[in-house]
Amino acid sequence: MATHAHTSRSSETRIPSVDNLSQRQLRGADCVLCGITLCAETAVDLGERVRLDSSGRWFPRACKTHPEAVAAPPTRAIPAAVDLVPAQRHGWACVWCGVTLTRETGAHHVGYARGQQGAHNLDCEAWSCTGCKEEWKP
Ligand SMILES: [Zn+2]
Numbered sequence: 001m002a003t004h005a006h007t008s009r010s011s012e013t014r015i016p017s018v019d020n021l022s023q024r025q026l027r028g029a030d031c032v033l034c035g036i037t038l039c040a041e042t043a044v045d046l047g048e049r050v051r052l053d054s055s056g057r058w059f060p061r062a063c064k065t066h067p068e069a070v071a072a073p074p075t076r077a078i079p080a081a082v083d084l085v086p087a088q089r090h091g092w093a094c095v096w097c098g099v100t101l102t103r104e105t106g107a108h109h110v111g112y113a114r115g116q117q118g119a120h121n122l123d124c125e126a127w128s129c130t131g132c133k134e135e136w137k138p
């Protein structure tokens with residue numbers, strides 16, 4: 001793949017607090033998630049971040065062993081948070097088919113449901129069963 005199609009900021013990837021990172025991780029030389037030394041082949045850019053402490057910008061990188069770091073941007077829309085039932089909002093049920101997530105159905109973090117109700121921010125993690133995740137092949 002020669003094109004760099006992955007333009008979306010992977011803002012969903014959780015990055016450890018900069019306080020817990022080494023200088024090498026802050027420079028992008030090591031994976032911010034596991035600390036392994038990166039090379040061009042293994043590195044994934046996680047997008048520009050702003051450091052809260054110094055308000056400086058930095059560009060964390062991770063290795064490809066972290067599925068959340070290399071996940072393609074979701075093509076299947078995640079329902080709005082207001083449309084989810086409490087079990088879905090808590091991550092107990094699939095956001096798409098509503099099945100209760102168990103060891104058998106699988107549970108996959110697929111992004112975030114966003115929403116606002118009055119003054120309340122309803123943003124929550126979106127989880128899906130393996131069936132729904134498999135159907136949704138980018
Ligand atoms: Zn890593």
Ligand SMILES: [Zn+2]
Nearest residue numbers: 094097129132
């Ligand atoms: Zn499902």
